[in-house]
Amino acid sequence: MMAAALLALHTAYAQEKEEQPYVPEKDPQVLQQLDEWQDWKFGMIIHWGPYSQWGVVESWSICPEDEGWTQRKPYGIPYYEYLKKYEALGNTFNPVKFDPSKWAKAAKAAGMKYMVFTTKHHDGFCMFDTKQTDYRVTAPQCAFSKDPRANIAKEVFDAFRNEGIHAGAYFSKPDWHTEYYWWPYFPPKDRNVNYDVKKYADRWQKFRQFTYNQIEELMTGYGKIDILWLDGGWVRPRKTQTKESLSWSKTPPQDQDIDMAGITAMARRHQPGLIVVDRSVHGPFENYRTPEQQIPDKPLSYPWETCMTMGGSWSYVPDDQYKPVIKIVHNLVDIVAKGGNYLLNVGPGPDGQLHEAAYTTMHEIGNWMQVNGDAIYGTRAVAPYKDGKVCFTRKKDGSVYAIYLLDKDEQLPATISFSGITPAKGARVSLLGAKEKLGWKKTDGAVEIKIPASLQRKPWQYAVAIKIDKVS
Incomplete structure (x- = not known):
């Protein structure tokens, strides 16, 4: 090398x-x-x-x-x-x-x-x-x-x-x-x-x-x-x-x-x-x-x-x-x-x-x-690839992950927002490592994911992955 x-x-x-x-x-x-x-x-x-x-x-x-x-x-x-x-x-x-x-x-x-x-x-x-x-x-x-x-x-x-x-x-x-x-x-x-x-x-x-x-x-x-x-x-x-x-x-x-x-x-x-x-x-x-x-x-x-x-x-x-x-x-x-x-x-x-x-x-x-x-595994790139602190990957079944990059010692925020990827009507949005279904809404051209207080208090490290099972 x-x-x-x-x-x-x-x-x-x-x-x-x-x-x-x-x-x-x-x-x-x-x-x-x-x-x-x-x-x-x-x-x-x-x-x-x-x-x-x-x-x-x-x-x-x-x-x-x-x-x-x-x-x-x-x-x-x-x-x-x-x-x-x-x-x-x-x-x-x-x-x-x-x-x-x-x-x-x-x-x-x-x-x-x-x-x-x-x-x-x-x-x-x-x-x-x-x-x-x-x-x-x-x-x-x-x-x-x-x-x-x-x-x-x-x-x-x-x-x-x-x-x-x-x-x-x-x-x-x-x-x-x-x-x-x-x-x-x-x-x-x-x-x-x-x-x-x-x-x-x-x-x-x-x-x-x-x-x-x-x-x-x-x-x-x-x-x-x-x-x-x-x-x-x-x-x-x-x-x-x-x-x-x-x-x-x-x-x-x-x-x-x-x-x-x-x-x-x-x-x-x-x-x-x-x-x-x-x-x-x-x-x-x-x-x-x-x-x-x-x-x-x-x-x-x-x-x-x-x-x-x-x-x-x-x-x-x-x-x-x-x-x-x-x-x-x-x-x-x-x-x-x-x-x-x-x-x-x-x-x-x-x-x-x-x-x-x-x-x-x-x-x-x-x-x-x-x-x-x-x-991570079995994924391919999907536009827009990244928006701010959120990176995107796509599974072969069409589902998409929005991966939020945490800063050192950062607590999971109450909302995670991004543009370029929109859940389809009726899509299930969830966080890997948690059972709760996450709520979301469109705001000013962006998607806003709401994170429950119970999940915010968990000691997440490095990054969290939000699964969107269907995108529009």
Whole structure:
């Protein structure tokens, strides 16, 4: 994932150009899976690797770009000295308290319906039992390799599926460890391939095959995979470059075509209906888009998902500060009202445990979802999406939810008013978590919902959902 400063740069470039059109999927099985995915709404992404031992940003400190998120610590350490120490982290990685079933139970309790796990980040270290490289958690030199849970990705996928949570595999297209991407004969200059792919076409073809083989391993040996979530959008055909992607290269851009058509066809032979997300590469292999650390200002006309950190970092930081639950719930409501999904990140520590704050945060989210989940799951956007402190979602049966966002310590008001949605004559209006039927009336073009005093006195938190079973 990219740091906040990089995101700001990307956003600036995105504002300068017109967004490329979304290319709809044609495979009926994928379309069905994509529709189901849009019902799930809430998921977890997990960034984890040997870098957690140092509490540094995932992968980026070995990238030779002079940016804030790539800084090596201590500052000034020679690059190759640092790289050698970083790559040796795989040998000492020994998460003896790794317990994916605990993560999965917490995610289920929070109301999360799917997860995405980092099988390999840009540094190339594989959290699965690949046969393509020794730079993996199951290699003999790795401290954790003798543990029966050493094939971490498999353990994670199995644990989450056992809780009824759908599995997604994060996979980085660039690989800064393999000689087929960063050839040791040349020094790396930036995040991109460090040799001329036309001049050394055979080497690039070996990288394509290496990538294909690793993805095929994930598609064949790890059970049902619902999403292939590909990161590293600078690895793309030259013809698909945009002003945004060109900004990611300090060197002349190359045709980094890894044959996504072939990879996708292979992956779907093994996993029919697989959702493929080639992030930021707009085209037929980007089944949904993934705004990072941000929520769009308005609904989007295609499937999308905001990926965002629960704390301040994608990867483990010892004293990470977690977002307040009210902020996360309000984000979820805002995203869902605009038709998107919310993918929330946690970063396990070097021993395999999550911050206690991650568990308490998920527990509190779950308490809210137990009462209000029907206003979230299986919904679609409905105009006007939001009016003041009220967000709207629509169920497939035509009923609509008006979700009122409470401020911190705010008591439920005596009336909730909004415009743009009007109950039909005879409609039942009710509050999730309460049995009473609510009265309503039209006033000056707005709808006014009356909240009984008995409900106002209840200790509601974060947001309340008002169900309108029929709208006019």
